[in-house]
Amino acid sequence: MNRRALLGLGACAAAVAACPALAQGSDKPIRFILPISAGSGVDAIVRAAAPALGKAFGQPVVIENLPGAGGITGAAAIVKAAPDGLTLGMVSNNHVINPAVFRKMPFDAINDVTPISVIGATPLVLVANPKLPAKNVQELIALLRAKPGGYNYASSGNGTILHLADEMFLDEAGVKARHIPYKGTGPMMTDMIGGQVEMGVIALPAVQQHIKSGALRAIGLCGAQRSPAAPDIPTIAEQGLPNYAVEGWFAVIGPAKMQPADVQRVHGAVVAAFGSAEVREAMDRQGNVIRPTTPEQAASFFRSEAARYAALVKKANVTLE
Template sequence: MPSHLPSRRDILKCSAAAGLSALPLGAFAQAAWPTKPVRLVVPFAPGGSSEIVARAVAAEMGKTLGQNVFVENKPGAAGNIAMQEVASSTDEHTIILGHIGTLAVNPYIFPKLPYDPGRDFAPITLVSKVPSLYVVHPDLPVKNIKDFVAYAKSKPGQVNYGSAGNGSAGHLAMEYLKMVSQTFMLHVPYRGTGPMLTDLMAGRLQAASVGAPALLSFIKAGKLRCIGTGTTQRLPQLPEVPTVAEQGFPGFEMTQWYGLLAPKKWPAANLAKLEAEAVKATRGALVKDKLAQETALAVGNSSAEFAQFIAAEQKRWKQVIARAQIKPEGLG
């Protein structure tokens, strides 16, 4: 064979190169995802359990994703503003911390949502379950749930409680207690847990139910009194505080939960990578230890398991919302 003729190997090399050059640039971009820092949106004001959970998992994910993961709080409209923004985002680097309120409550209290939990979002992993605690201002003359219920019944409509907003986990928790105890209390919604706790500790509110991570330091400092836990068993961090179930309401359970979601329109490969890294981070010792210090349980399940969990929670809270007649602000 003349030396100037191309060999079979040369022809194959040229064909391979031509094939690669014909690939769209997006193929390389997807393979390299993420190409810039990932924004984790928290749909509530700073100072609550959601921010603690988000920062714990974001810090660990940033170590293995190849890009930093930064947390951005975006409160408003019971989380609807942030959910809508992330659902319509197109940068493929914006994810959100889903929550009992935005995923299992808002679909049943708002006549029309600017997002659809099932259609617009891909569940990634359930990051954490957080025990709900029932607390009062220390000046309130009650030591436990029994005292509190008796006090509220003696002053119908005069006891007020705060929450992070209409349809928030704290709102649900207190309405759930009102329902089982047949008491009447006034609800004062805030734009986030932080500002609500400020007013509670200042005595402008009398009671609230909040996730344990945001409360423990205030309880230990004597700024708030914990009168009951929403867990099925007493918490090791508060062994002297009985559960609500122990105090005359058998079967009572109330926990908040948080999980990661991404826009469903993302490429499957990017969703799979995000899931793998999120699960790895959530199951890691550092996140588990960090959340345990705050009385939160790290989960880290698969996207399919998280989807099933969301469906079960929607079914449960749809019934509670209907019975308690919870409506968003302005529609009640």
Template sequence: MPPVMNPLRRGALAALAVVGGSWLLSPAMAQDGVWPQKPIQLVIPYPPGGSADLLARPLALQLQQQMGRPVLLEYKPGAGGTIASQYVARSKPDGYTVLMVLAAHAINDSLYPKLPYDTRKDFTPISLVAHLPMIVVGSNKLKARNIAELIAAAKASPGSLTFGSAGNGNTGHLAGEYFGNMAGVKMTHVPYKGSAGVVNAMLAGDIDLSFDSISTSIPHVRSGKMHALAVTSPQRSPLDASIPTVKEQGLPAFEVNGWYAILGPAAMPEAVTRKLSQEIATSLKNAPFKAQLEASGYEPVGSTPQALGRHIDAEIQRWSSVVAASGAKVE
């Protein structure tokens, strides 16, 4: 019997087909001069295969079906997402070039001494798309099976345990630093180019653990190739309620929740911003699509532009203290 395909992966493959031959438009194609009148470019700041990609592909397909125009994915990885952010910040503010950002967008504001853009002033908030819990996951060479054992191992040999992330300043990197500061332990950070690199290093046993998005690591936990120590969200994840939170295991103040949002360049027309925000909210209320995301651990949101702006402001403030405490800087 052939294996059952993960629903999110099935959506991703469908989105690939759409991107490859996307001029077969639906009957819903607008003909009245209202935006959108041409393909929309959704810029992704990380390589294919990571949690942003796994959300962006099915979202692009869903939006295309609703609006009747192609939503094309453009990957511009590098420099912790700042290359993609700079590209969009300098794009024409007509709604045809938008950006998917992660929590790293807020982290970069204090991590990089000289960003080529203003994190708030150079972008138009559109919608908070989803939250995604992170997971503390160990490779099979890590003997610790819970947070207490992890802390004990790290204290027994300071700096010997290695944790990987998708790059310097990435949410996984800062989550690891935040954990180390709170637990009073020292671990060695190993940066990779994207989440796929971290997963491959974990599978090969090149690193001990990672603070990764649950969507990318949980399949390997289920297969026995990695083991879960905890989730970093306030509550246990419905994706696997057997995995306890870090809070439950002795660090009650520790909480890191990944998030994904859509931004455009500054000065986008209000009508276009509102239209795209409403289309995203509508897509996330679509029952099959919502179930598809939840099956991979995403928690759909769909906010107003104003709510997203407030969220980003709060995240910038929160992560600035974490960056300062960690001493992390990227030149």
């Protein structure tokens, strides 16, 4: 082998060493598993960020929807994957709620995953059919108090974050209403608009057009602060329930036992992607708030949220087989 060939090989080796993505094989795609159906809020978030994620990783990003069992099906696929940084997932509140709701779990939602970052949150909003004679929180509470159990509220399913957000409201207000669970937000929203059920909590991006058209009435935002995407909608907290605060967060995770270097590499790419101008703009349009955490903060957050929802599930007596 002549001197020129050796120099050429040395240059190639230096280029690979300087690019972590190439060193790990840029021909291998990043598999992003979503434990929810296409068209949901988290699905829209990841698909909007997919081009920026591919650029940040230096590798193709393939999104795979694996819905089922309240998110357990997709999460199980993440848990079983090799901890090499090539299989990741985006999960939401339901991931830490499920252990308190289901009698049996095929994995440990806390210890069998590697939290990478809690990326941000989607505002939730309590809405009502406009025929319901209540325009704000205090009027709704008075209505429910006058007729205990006489009104219905919808959710996207037993034990979901939307169900628990409703239960939290009823608990804080000291009132009662009947729960009508649906299989997803689509049919739930259709029946709220049609008047089959009077009210329910839902993600702001999913329902904002119906609020603007008058098909549904916004009673109050569920978060601690108003949303820049809907600044005219007051929070439930500022309408007399100061301890009420819940939002739909979303987080990137990987399988357990990922190497620290892989965790940092993935974290850096994810933060870079969601910090890019195009993704920020897309998130603003959807009404999402982006505030990425460190892996350590994400792990602590998962544990605290699991404890918080476990207490609420027990109080609401929600249990699934």
